[in-house]
Structures are given as structure tokens and as C-alpha cells.
């Protein structure tokens with residue numbers, strides 16, 4: 001079975017990995033000229049962690065990951081106002097929890113791919129025609145080809161979704177916030193293994209010190225306009241406009257931003273679709289059901305979905321429609337729950353009022369108390385999804 005996968009992010013390579021194991025021939029087409037490595041630091045636990053374990057990736061992931069000791073909220077003078085120990089998460093996940101740069105996770109998955117996976121960088125699908133017995137795909141650069149199946153793993157702004165289903169606006173729920181992330185070398189001060197955040201009305205900035213003298217910054221801010229500036233100078237200008245009046249280290253962080261060539265910036269949005277498949281074409285990861293960074297779990301969910309999609313395809317013996325239906329049946333309500341949970345967390349990132357900030361700090365204080373933390377987030381932390389063992393019986 002020849003499967004074309006659009007996107008070499010997290011979901012795409014994970015899907016290719018499992019499909020190859022089940023005897024399929026995956027081809028990944030990625031628009032970027034090489035594997036994209038930027039982005040924020042993600043918390044990684046739950047069923048996604050289990051998928052990584054089944055792929056043999058844990059040694060690498062744990063080596064690249066960080067055991068965050070503290071989440072610390074500071075005021076505009078850098079003074080601690082609240083926070084809690086990272087042990088809360090360790091306890092709730094039996095130690096199966098790490099925080100690692102998204103790019104390191106993507107690279108670990110990509111490096112695990114076997115020789116049977118073809119990857120084409122610097123290209124993109126321009127047209128998809130479902131011919132009934134096969135699918136013809138046209139590309140920006142390569143010659144057109146036919147495949148048995150096409151899977152869109154091309155993220156929040158999926159091209160496959162646009163070509164086969166409908167315009168993004170029909171499925172996107174913009175949550176009124178934007179996210180930006182970048183990394184620099186040599187930034188001071190450093191707080192090893194502490195995730196430091198400073199929250200003001202409608203916006204938050206976070207700093208995390210990484211190995212090799214790198215520091216990662218994450219901005220989240222409320223913005224009624226969904227437009228993302230097209231180029232780096234205007235993206236920097238937007239962040240400057242929003243954060244230049246902020247306290248804490250913001251002026252220094254904005255200066256550091258001027259020295260970076262790589263900035264990730266996007267809308268905080270969710271994608272809601274009734275069906276993730278049509279004919280021989282399906283979607284996976286953010287393309288199908290983006291939960292947004294508020295859920296803190298987008299990459300893990302992308303891996304879970306890729307694992308189940310590949311497994312159901314292998315089980316269905318060529319009946320792709322049955323496989324796509326089982327895939328959505330297994331995941332639909334689980335994902336819907338994650339999307340709802342993510343919405344509950346929105347006020348943590350960009351509180352709408354001074355009272356919201358106060359409340360956030362109080363909740364963070366409570367999180368430090370065992371059992372309260374468990375009660376507050378335990379339900380959202382646990383993944384109520386089954387990961388069947390799809391390995392062919394020998």
C-alpha cells in the first residue's frame with residue numbers, strides 16, 4: 001500500500017514509522033527545505049509517551065529532556081509570587097514525564113525512520129484527485145504521482161484539509177490568542193530547571209534555560225485580530241508593540257529577539273471537524289483536531305493519533321474506509337475531551353482581568369499542596385485512550 005503523507009512534523013513521521021512496520025510504502029512530502037526544529041518546549045507524558053516507548057525512543061527523549069524542578073511565577077520586578085514543584089507532574093504520571101524541545105522530539109522520530117520511507121523536502125501538494133481506486137497527487141515541484149492513500153499531517157494550516165475538505169475558516173476556532181517562541185545563546189540570567197513566567201493582563205512570557213547555554217522564550221498574548229504578520233521584521237515589531245511596556249526582563253528579551261533569525265509564531269486555535277476522512281484521504285494530528293498549546297499536549301496527541309491510524313490501517317486488510325472509521329471512533333471523544341480541557345486553561349495564559357491574575361496565582365499556590373494539584377489537573381493529565389497492540393502475530 002502506497003501512502004502519501006503531507007508534513008514531516010510530529011504526526012507525519014510517526015505515521016510513516018508505523019506504516020512501514022506494517023509493510024506499507026510511505027512517502028513524506030514536507031514543504032520546508034529540511035526538518036523544522038524550532039518551537040517551544042513541550043511537556044511530554046501519557047499515551048504519547050507510551051507510543052514513544054513502543055518506538056524505542058525513550059532513551060533519546062529522556063536524554064534530551066529536562067526534569068523541570070519548579071514552575072515559578074514572578075512579578076514585574078522578578079520576585080516570586082507563586083509556583084509549584086515539578087514533582088506534582090512526576091507523581092501524577094509515575095515518573096513517565098519529561099519536558100523537551102519540540103524540535104528534539106520531531107528529530108528523534110524522524111531519525112527512527114527506516115530506509116523504506118521516502119522523504120521529499122521542499123515540496124508541497126497542489127492538487128488531490130480521488131479516482132476511486134487510487135489517488136492522484138500533483139506537487140509544486142515534483143511530477144504528479146498516484147498513491148493508494150493520502151494523509152494530511154500538515155499541521156494547523158493543513159493544505160490537504162483545504163484541498164479535500166474545505167477552507168480553514170470553516171473548521172478553525174481562533175481562541176483570541178497568539179503564541180510565539182524563539183531560542184537564543186548566552187542569555188542571562190539563567191535559572192536551571194525552572195520554568196519562569198511573568199503574567200500581565202492578557203499576556204504571558206516564559207523563559208526556560210536549556211543545555212549548551214541556550215535559552216528558550218515563549219510569548220502568549222490575547223489579540224482580537226487573527227492575522228499573523230508575514231515576515232520576520234513585522235513579527236518582531238508585533239511582539240515589541242505588545243511587550244515593550246511589560247516589566248520583568250521583557251526589554252532584554254525583546255533585544256534578544258532582534259538577534260534571532262528563527263521565530264515561531266502562530267494563532268492559538270482549535271480545529272473541529274465532524275469527519276477526519278473522505279474517500280481515500282484522511283487527516284492526522286493538528287490537521288485533523290488541533291487542540292492548541294493550551295492543552296500542552298499537541299505533539300503527544302499527534303503521536304497517539306498517528307499510532308492508531310497506522311494500526312487500524314494494518315488491521316483492516318485494505319479496507320481503508322473501515323480503518324478510517326475505527327480510527328475516528330477510537331479517538332473522537334478522547335480528543336473532544338482534550339479540546340474542552342484546553343479551553344479551561346485559557347485564563348492561565350492570558351488572564352482577562354486583574355482578578356484573573358490573582359486567581360491564577362492562588363491556584364498555582366494550591367498546586368503545591370499534594371492532592372490539591374492532583375484534583376485540579378489529574379483528570380486532564382490522564383489519557384483515557386486505549387493503545388491496542390497492533391503488531392502482526394507471528
Ligand SMILES: Cc1cc2nc3c(=O)[nH]c(=O)nc-3n(C[C@H](O)[C@H](O)[C@H](O)COP(=O)(O)OP(=O)(O)OC[C@H]3O[C@@H](n4cnc5c(N)ncnc54)[C@H](O)[C@@H]3O)c2cc1C
Nearest residue numbers: 007009010011031039040124154155159181285286293298
Ligand atoms: C517549527 C514548529 C514550531 C512549533 N512550535 C510551537 C509552539 O511554540 N507552540 C505551539 O503551541 N505549537 C508549536 N508547534 C505546533 C506543534 O508542534 C504541534 O501542535 C504538534 O506537534 C502536532 O504535530 P503535527 O505533526 O500535527 O503538526 P506540526 O508539528 O505543526 O507539523 C506539520 C508539518 O507540516 C509541514 N507543512 C505545513 N504545510 C505543508 C504543506 N503544504 N506541504 C507539506 N508540508 C507542510 C510543516 O512544515 C510541519 O513540518 C510548532 C510546529 C512547528 C512546525
